[in-house]
Amino acid sequence: xxxxxxxxxxxxxxxxxxxxxxxxxxxxxxxxxxxxxxxxxxxxxxxxxxxxxxxxxxxxxxxxxxxxxxxxxxxxxxxxxxxxxxxxxxxxxxxxxxxxxxxxxxxxxxxxxxxxxxxxxxxxxxxxxxxxxxxxxxxxxxxxxxxxxxxxxxxxxxxxxxxxxxxxxxxxxxx
Amino acid sequence: xxxxxxxxxxxxxxxxxxxxxxxxxxxxxxxxxxxxxxxxxxxxxxxxxxxxxxxxxxxxxxxxxxxxxxxxxxxxxxxxxxxxxxxxxxxxxxxxxxxxxxxxxxxxxxxxxxxxxxxxxxxxxxxxxxxxxxxxxxxxxxxxxxxxxxxxxxxxxxxxxxx
Numbered sequence: 001x002x003x004x005x006x007x008x009x010x011x012x013x014x015x016x017x018x019x020x021x022x023x024x025x026x027x028x029x030x031x032x033x034x035x036x037x038x039x040x041x042x043x044x045x046x047x048x049x050x051x052x053x054x055x056x057x058x059x060x061x062x063x064x065x066x067x068x069x070x071x072x073x074x075x076x077x078x079x080x081x082x083x084x085x086x087x088x089x090x091x092x093x094x095x096x097x098x099x100x101x102x103x104x105x106x107x108x109x110x111x112x113x114x115x116x117x118x119x120x121x122x123x124x125x126x127x128x129x130x131x132x133x134x135x136x137x138x139x140x141x142x143x144x145x146x147x148x149x150x151x152x153x154x155x156x157x158x159x160x161x162x163x164x165x166x167x168x169x170x171x172x173x174x175x
Numbered sequence: 176x177x178x179x180x181x182x183x184x185x186x187x188x189x190x191x192x193x194x195x196x197x198x199x200x201x202x203x204x205x206x207x208x209x210x211x212x213x214x215x216x217x218x219x220x221x222x223x224x225x226x227x228x229x230x231x232x233x234x235x236x237x238x239x240x241x242x243x244x245x246x247x248x249x250x251x252x253x254x255x256x257x258x259x260x261x262x263x264x265x266x267x268x269x270x271x272x273x274x275x276x277x278x279x280x281x282x283x284x285x286x287x288x289x290x291x292x293x294x295x296x297x298x299x300x301x302x303x304x305x306x307x308x309x310x311x312x313x314x315x316x317x318x319x320x321x322x323x324x325x326x327x328x329x330x331x332x333x334x335x336x337x338x
Contacts, residue, residue, distance in 0.1 A: 024238070025234070025235040025238030025239045025241075025242060026231045026232075026234040026235040026238055027234070027238065028237075028238035028241045028242060028246070028247065029229075029233075029234035029235055029236065029237030029238030029239075029240075029241060030226040030229070030234050030237075030238075031241075032218075032237060032238070032241045032246055032254060033217060033218070033221045033224055033226050033229075033234075033237060034226060035250075035251040035254050035255075036218055036221035036222070036251070036254065036255060036258075037221055037222050037224075038251055039251035039252055039254070039255045040221060040222055040255065041218050041219070041221070041254075041255040041258045041259055042255070042259065043215055043218050043219050043258065043259065043262055044215070044216070044219035044272070044275075044276075045276075046219050046220065046279065047279070047283060049283065049286055050279055050282060050283060051220060051222055051223040052223050053185075053282065053286065054185055054220065054279075054282065055220050055223035055224050055225070056186075056225070056228070057184065057185035057186040057189060058186075058189070058216055058217065058220045058224065059217075059224060059225065059228045059229055059233075060184075060186035061186050061189045061190055061193070061213070061216070062213050062216070062217055062229060062230075062233040062236070063229065063230045063232075063233050064186065064190050065190070065193060065209055065210070065213050065233075066213075066230060066232040066233045066235075066236055067230070067232070069206055069209075069210060100183070100191070101183075103191040103194070103195070103196075104183045104187050104188070104191050106191075106194065106196075107187060107190045107191050107194050108187070110194065111190075
């Protein structure tokens, strides 16, 4: 581990071990974060009590965000013909807590899409008065879509939507 | 049997904040706004961040900003100053920052009143409140323990002037 302290140099980046001498964004990123351990930038007022409490969650969030943002660049896996899919998860519960659960579910579905290498739009909106509806639409291979449907079903059960939610494939056309 | 709903983790809640949508399903914060906010958040938590737990892509997200700001060769103080200047000139989405600050307050509230009071004290620059008396120490002379009858135990003072 290079001694961070005082200067962030190309030499130190090389010593960090990810690249042989050339500047590497990942290494520089790690070095900058290490440098700020002793010299906080004071960008946001985060109480000391929260630093330790949420640091791991912040790391997880950063990893998830880049995973999501890279999803578009991931080549779709070979899985036979691609299909146009529209999945709908409906919840009849009008409580705000339900909306939070569906928000969380939408995030997880986006991450799963990234993991499966497919790009689907995930939209959460209110339909028919107080009925929440989560829509997942786009093109995917049948194998990926089946994997996604299984995942959504199990996650919906995980947040207690078993009797409130159903996963429908409204459109399931070959394109 | 209906399974118990699991409570979302802190990371899941923060990701949901980044991906918040309006009632029509349109995202409140674009990918670019979220991508600009994440390094800001990581820098804010830098004193407690385990960089080895960050994925290479997440480290690169921070690193590409560092490269853009020419932080290579700068010392830690200059790095911090350059980041402050950058985020002053190009602040992250204010509403997204406010969403996170609200979330932090909620988490702080869950940690208990002591944590919130201590955080507030450090925010205003006050020292931590001192206990009124040391536990187990002898009671100062002339004082009585609090009770409904305490007023009857107080010795009358003779300092009152008679008019």
